[in-house]
Amino acid sequence: MSKIARRLALTTIAAVMVAGCTSPTGSPTTSAVPSAAVELDDLLSAPVPELCKHQPGNLVNGQLPDQDPRYGHVGLAKRPDPSKEYWVAFGDLTGDGVDDGALVTACSAGGVPWPATVQLYTAGPTRLGGVDLSDLTHGREVVTGLSIADGVVHMSWLTQGPNDAACCGTVHMAGDLRWDGSKVVAENVKQTN
Numbered sequence: 001m002s003k004i005a006r007r008l009a010l011t012t013i014a015a016v017m018v019a020g021c022t023s024p025t026g027s028p029t030t031s032a033v034p035s036a037a038v039e040l041d042d043l044l045s046a047p048v049p050e051l052c053k054h055q056p057g058n059l060v061n062g063q064l065p066d067q068d069p070r071y072g073h074v075g076l077a078k079r080p081d082p083s084k085e086y087w088v089a090f091g092d093l094t095g096d097g098v099d100d101g102a103l104v105t106a107c108s109a110g111g112v113p114w115p116a117t118v119q120l121y122t123a124g125p126t127r128l129g130g131v132d133l134s135d136l137t138h139g140r141e142v143v144t145g146l147s148i149a150d151g152v153v154h155m156s157w158l159t160q161g162p163n164d165a166a167c168c169g170t171v172h173m174a175g176d177l178r179w180d181g182s183k184v185v186a187e188n189v190k191q192t193n
Contacts, residue, residue: 035123038101042125043088048074049130052107052114062086072108077116077143091148093179094122101125102153102177104143112166115141118155118177120184129184130177133157136189137173140166145174153177156192 044062054074057064064074077087087104094100105117115134121127133141139159147154154176158169175189 035096035098037099038090038121038123038125039099040086040088043076043086043101043103043121046101046103046119046121046125047127048105048119049127051105051117053109054107070110072110074105074107077104077106087143087146089146089148089153091151093120093128093148093151093153095151098123100128100148100179102146102148104146113140115139116143116157118143118146118153120153120177120179128179131184131186133159136175136186137171139164139169139171141173142169144172151178152187 043059045059047058048056048064050056051074052072054064054067054072059065059075062076067073078084079087089102090099092099093102100123101121103119103121105119107114107117115132117130117132119127119130133143133155137157137159141157141159143155143157145154145156154174156172156174159171159173160166160169161171164170170193171191172193173189174192176187178185178187
């Protein structure tokens with residue numbers, strides 16, 4: 001094959017390759033790989049922050065491993081109904097059209113349970129952030145509802161009133177968590193009873 005024929009062949013191949021990388025308008029195209037939706041298995045192995053005097057780490061089957069039971073535990077909270085399902089919710093929090101996730105933690109440092117926290121995750125799972133409900137209402141909070149709709153985590157919980165024992169909150173609360181692109185923000189916190 002002559003040099004001219006070789007150059008012509010290479011030029012043709014290059015032209016075909018470039019044409020395949022442009023849109024009909026001639027501008028370059030990119031094909032972003034969509035992130036995977038967060039699922040229960042992801043949350044069962046999710047990273048958790050320092051909670052209840054326990055070091056941060058990754059959950060294994062929903063529990064932080066290597067914890068001496070005398071000093072408590074950290075794990076995914078379960079619903080207090082007969083289903084005993086995990087307190088988790090799924091929906092798009094980051095605006096990319098792919099489901100993210102929220103989970104409720106249950107933990108203690110030995111003895112009594114500590115207030116619940118709600119943690120938010122995107123693909124990976126990567127922790128977006130979370131909130132300790134006692135930072136919002138200053139009791140020993142117990143989650144009673146968790147859902148995601150329209151990019152917002154909706155939650156409800158019980159906390160203690162001035163005459164309640166630490167075990168038995170009677171004040172019903174509700175609030176929202178939103179990912180603002182850089183941090184988790186608590187909004188619309190209010191008493192509902």
